[in-house]
Amino acid sequence: MSADQSKQPQDDTAKPDDAPKKPSIFSKPLFWVVLVVVVGAIVIGSVLYYLDARQYETTDDAFVDAHIVRISPTVAGTLKQVADVDNRHVEAGRLLAVISASGPEARLSEAAADVKQAEAQFEQARAQVAAAQATRDQAAAQARGPLATAAKAQQDLARYEALQRIDSAAVAGQQLDAARAVARSTAAEATAARQQIGSAAANVEVARRQVTAARAVIEARQASVRQANVTLGDNRLTAPVSGQVVNRQVNVGSYVGPGTQLMAIVPDHIWVTANFKETQLQRMKIGQPVMITVDAYPDVKFTGHVDSVQRGAGQAFALLPPQNATGNYVKVVQRVPVRIEFDVKPGGPDPRKYPLGPGMSVVPTVKVR
Known part of the structure; x- marks a missing residue:
């Protein structure tokens, strides 16, 4: 191996140490500028969102309601x-x-016939009153003669007795006895005539009471007709x-x-029952505007207002209210029903034109600030 070849690796291993280092991203001013801008935008957006969101209270525990x-x-x-x-x-x-109303129709016909019968009895009673009055008038007319005769006999007797007291010889005893007999006889006839008048007057009173009774019977029969009509109308x-x-x-x-139950009717008047948490009611007041979104029509924004807030949480009206007098009580935020009425504003959606009915889910948003 030559000397040049042995130096080659040493030169190669020395190159990385001699190369310049890459600058860190944290050392770049642009990074900090971008970071400050992003953080500032997040903070500003969060503040703006908080300031806007704090104006509203919303819940998804809400449904369309109506008196079915x-x-x-x-x-x-x-x-x-x-x-x-x-x-x-x-x-x-x-x-x-x-x-089918065969029974009620028969009862109505029977009641109508009873009314006609009672009206006939009423007319008969009125006729009896007229007859009794005529009999009374006739008795009064017939009694005039006996009454006048009795009065004259009493006057004659009184005159004879007066003359006898003045002069006992002025009137014969036989004549005085005859006058007394005539007076007694005519007085008896007058009494009988008065009794006949009284009896005729009593008959008139009885006939009038019969008229009153007949009128009451008519009213009772007419009440039966009305009841039969009601029964027939119930069909x-x-x-x-x-x-x-x-x-x-x-x-x-x-x-x-x-x-x-034959069927049911959902009235035209509907509203929203929203179960808000009790912690959401602090600033909620009657009359505050509400934006309503129905799950079936998410693109339609209905408007309304808070109509009333129930005094009591929903659990207080349950069939079996919870008993919290135990040692293992866990506090749970309760929900309170709030009634929200729909508003129909010019240019806005009309809930009556949409098939909204009880039980449909909605999301109301109440502006509380």
Whole structure:
């Protein structure tokens, strides 16, 4: 091996030591400039996000809600007509179902016949009043003669007795006895005439009471007719509110009883029930604006406002409220239902034009600042 060859490796191993070192990235001013700009942007963005986010309270534990109206009959029978309105909008008063009404119709006819009978009895009682009044008037007219005769006999007797006291020879005893007999006889006839008048007047009063009783019977029969009409009307089921018919469970020919649910109606008036954490209610007030996003229509931004806040967490109204009087209690943030009403603003979306119904998930965002 030559001397030149032995020096070759030593020269090669010396090259790395002689090469200049690469400068560190931390020593470059541009790195620090970029780092400061990025950190500043993050800090500014975080501050701006915090300042904006602190103005709102939101939750995904929220649903569309409504007072669902359940249609049930109050009488039993077989359905002979059911409107074909599944998932359709109906107005209040729309006929939904008809129950066979042979029994109520018969009772209505019977009640109407009873009314006519009572009216006939009433007219008969009025006629009896007129007849009794005529009898009373006739008795009064017939009593005028006996009363006048009795009065004249009493006057004659009084005159004879007065003359006798003045002069006992002025009036014969036989004549005085005859006057007394005539006075007694005419007085008895007058008493009988008065009794006939009293009896006729009593008959008039009885007839009038019969008229009153007949009028009461008519009113009772008319009440029966009204009750029969109500019963007959109960066989016709109409929509009590405007809304969409859902959950139909019967068909023509189905036998139903009182309380059997035939269908339900979701009213046009709906709202949002949002279960916010109790820690989110500090600045929440009635009337604050709300932005509502429905999961079914994520691109539609509905608007609303806070209508009310329930006084009590949801667990307080549970069937079995929790008992926290134990040694292993763990505090859990409770949720409080908040009712949010939809607003219809010019140019904004109208929730009535969308098929929104109870149970649909929404995300409300309340502006609290």
